[in-house]
Amino acid sequence: MNATTFDDQVNLGIPQRTPGRTRLGVMGGTFDPIHHGHLVAASEVAAYLDLDEVVFVPTGQPWQKADKEVTDPEHRYLMTVIATASNPRFTVSRVDIDREGPTYTIDTLTDLHELRPNADLFFITGADALGQMMTWKDAEKMWDLAYFIGVTRPGHELTIPEPAEGRVALLEIPAMAISSTGIRDRARDKMPVWYLVPDGVVQYINKYELYSADDAAAGAGSYNEGLPPVA
């Protein structure tokens, strides 16, 4: 089975709902910070695949980002909680941030299986991450633990690495040209990040002065300050 065109959309080995089993989406990410690209991806996959829930799983130590500075996991976790709080189908898991050592998806899926034995897992990944998937630890063993759904992302070609062909379904989603890198850069430059991330996440970034340049507090004088109350 190949999933290479959007005609296939929700396709290829993705089973129909099984009575008594929960359909659980898994949205893994570093979420530094979480943004509307992540939220739209989760929401779209949930709608197309009739998922009961999507659990967002912030990474603990994203080993493939070891050359980059990554914000403290507790901040990333709390921003993810804030961003997802209003959606009754969205939850957040600490499995990756509470596990010591580098974060591997094989461990994420194994832990979630133990915690949720009645759930079928649907791992959601953007086009960029999908392209890297065969570099992940024990990649070939992941197929036994979850279905994989690759979603479109502006600036990245959505292709399935050859060994993963037939193991990944593709879904075209509304284009959100947003990245965490871009948001960090904007915050550092004191440019607005309103509407790229949920309001509560803007306020959290501002409150803890995340992504501020060393020599200047992000909040003071920036476009990311809270709006004054209306008189």
Ligand SMILES: Nc1ncnc2c1ncn2[C@@H]1O[C@H](COP(=O)(O)OP(=O)(O)OP(=O)(O)O)[C@@H](O)[C@H]1O
């Ligand atoms: N705008 C987007 N559209 C679709 N998928 C996305 C988008 N942004 C991120 N994703 C996907 O969400 C998952 C987690 O991404 P991650 O937390 O690394 O965000 P990022 O914006 O890529 O971060 P960074 O810029 O720091 O690398 C990955 O599977 C990624 O492909």
Ligand SMILES: O=C(O)c1ccc[n+]([C@@H]2O[C@H](COP(=O)([O-])O)[C@@H](O)[C@H]2O)c1
């Ligand atoms: O398992 C691995 O080796 C592995 C390597 C890189 C990324 N991942 C997972 O891919 C997801 C997106 O990661 P990232 O680094 O793009 O935020 C997240 O759930 C990571 O744990 C997993």
